[in-house]
Amino acid sequence: RERTATTAPPPPARSPALAAESVAVGSRPTGIAIARGAVFVARPRTDRLRRVDLETFRRAETSYRVGRGTTDLDAGLGALWATSDTTVERLTRIDLDDGTRRVAELPDGTPVAVEVTGSAIWVGIRGSATQPLPVASVARVDPRTMRVLRTIPVPDGVQDIAVGDGAVWISNRRTPTITRLDVRTGVQQKIGVGRRPGGIALGGGAVWVAGTEEGVVRRIERADPANTAIVSVGGQPRGVAYGANALWAASFADSALTRLDGRNGRRLGDRVDVSLNPLKLLVHKRTVYAISLAEGRLDRIRLP
Numbered sequence: 001r002e003r004t005a006t007t008a009p010p011p012p013a014r015s016p017a018l019a020a021e022s023v024a025v026g027s028r029p030t031g032i033a034i035a036r037g038a039v040f041v042a043r044p045r046t047d048r049l050r051r052v053d054l055e056t057f058r059r060a061e062t063s064y065r066v067g068r069g070t071t072d073l074d075a076g077l078g079a080l081w082a083t084s085d086t087t088v089e090r091l092t093r094i095d096l097d098d099g100t101r102r103v104a105e106l107p108d109g110t111p112v113a114v115e116v117t118g119s120a121i122w123v124g125i126r127g128s129a130t131q132p133l134p135v136a137s138v139a140r141v142d143p144r145t146m147r148v149l150r151t152i153p154v155p156d157g158v159q160d161i162a163v164g165d166g167a168v169w170i171s172n173r174r175t176p177t178i179t180r181l182d183v184r185t186g187v188q189q190k191i192g193v194g195r196r197p198g199g200i201a202l203g204g205g206a207v208w209v210a211g212t213e214e215g216v217v218r219r220i221e222r223a224d225p226a227n228t229a230i231v232s233v234g235g236q237p238r239g240v241a242y243g244a245n246a247l248w249a250a251s252f253a254d255s256a257l258t259r260l261d262g263r264n265g266r267r268l269g270d271r272v273d274v275s276l277n278p279l280k281l282l283v284h285k286r287t288v289y290a291i292s293l294a295e296g297r298l299d300r301i302r303l304p
Helices: none
Strands: 002-006 020-024 031-035 038-042 048-053 059-065 070-076 079-084 091-095 101-104 110-116 121-126 137-141 148-153 160-164 167-171 177-182 188-192 197-203 206-211 216-221 228-232 237-243 246-251 256-261 278-284 287-292 297-302
Touching: 031 079, 031 278, 031 287, 038 070, 059 091, 079 110, 110 160, 121 160, 167 197, 167 206, 177 197, 197 246, 206 237, 216 237, 216 246, 216 256, 237 287, 246 278, 256 278
Parallel strands: 002 228, 031 070, 070 110, 160 197, 197 237, 237 278
Antiparallel strands: 020 297, 031 038, 038 048, 048 059, 070 079, 079 091, 091 101, 110 121, 121 137, 137 148, 160 167, 167 177, 177 188, 197 206, 206 216, 216 228, 237 246, 246 256, 278 287, 287 297
């Protein structure tokens, strides 16, 4: 059963109640992660990661090198993990203690998303849009040996992934669905979500999916996927992130962020202007960070 939380009214007017600070981080950033008191940003046109101090909000180049064509970045288990659209450095691990780098061999396809858990690294791999091979898949990588432990085909395609509650949640690229992939059994359950699902996140007992084409965010109860709330945010939302009891959605076309109540999906306050074409975001404590594709900037929004 679907219920609509606020779909009819247009997006609310913007207000300076919450304002974004901004720093340049380089051309067309595609990955963002937080570790060791800093935000790390990946950019596909260079193999170096950029570091922005959490306290001073000042940037610095790092010596950390990943594969060019970076598609995503995550942090965990004492390291940074980057996926790249290259032939060799497709999953790179950067040790945060000594800076050493290790590379994993991945199945065929384009790695587009990486999620770090306490026991594994999960990589979403996009297949060919026109050919039968390579097939889209999700790979489980041993963080110690850097070997692929398991590869699970995802026939409906991979746009983004989130991991939690004993499952990998996948927004599908080929169909208007998301897939719940049981980590233990490998069983896949499809859930309809509307056209062009984008970013996906977990939090507040729900899975949240950006409906890029429809300009909405869906809040789907994990315990009862039929219980779905649809919230209009406008502007082709792409990235979503959960934190501080709320879901944040990045509207790519409108260059704004919207905050939704983690309990029911209702909008909280007015949208916040950010740099042009926000792509991905994350929430750390009570601060939201977003990277903008067009302007190459990192925005920071501090919550009261």
